[in-house]
Amino acid sequence: MFTKTPKNHVQANSLYSFFGSCQKIIVYFLLLFMTLGCNSTVVFKDEFNSTPIGQPPGPPDTGISSVDGNVRIAANPINSASVDRWLRLRRVSANTSPLSTYEGRLTERVTKSGSIRLQGYVPASAPITMSIYFEPPDIGPPIPLLHIDLMKNGDIRVNDNQVVGTYQYDEEVVFLITFDLKASPPMATYLVRGGGNDADGSVQVPAAAAGFGFGKIRVQAPFEGVSAPAGLFYVNDIVATKSE
């Protein structure tokens, strides 16, 4: 007779988590396909590989970028033997001014549907909050279409008001965002995966922002008060596409 032993439970749980992971990986690749699909145009691409380590970033492959504060090209934080370079944003003191910010402007705004992906990394040795804003172009209102924070406590937070998952320090964190700005209501779908509980969902885009479309990405070490810690984080391989 078959009896459930603790080992069976472990196997069942392992299988469940294996298939759960497979499902998420399939969603990941579907989103990736949507990001890189053949009917889409790359409207922003910055891989940070063509500027020497220690320098501010040079021009992106596609689009325009600008930086403020302490923002430099750095070696791959996951594998120092890799030739892949990343961008490091550092807060050197609690009162750092200006804030360390990277801003990327798309060659043309996404007014209907499009996607953006990037990688992030928060080191356990000096973690600070990573804030990412997906915004209209400068002619639009100062309202983000979507805002995601990797919080210092490991939470993934959307629009300052919803904790939607968790991530781990010292892990690559993959962001995949798709916009459907002509939907009623306009929507953003996100998948953020970084060694914790994946953030995987949708959120409404404010109509005032959606009307102007997606025009720029801003990554920032936010001001968190005078007792904010010094620290740093990294981003890499930012690619935005328009499919309309």
Ligand SMILES: [Ca+2]
């Ligand atoms: Ca790179």
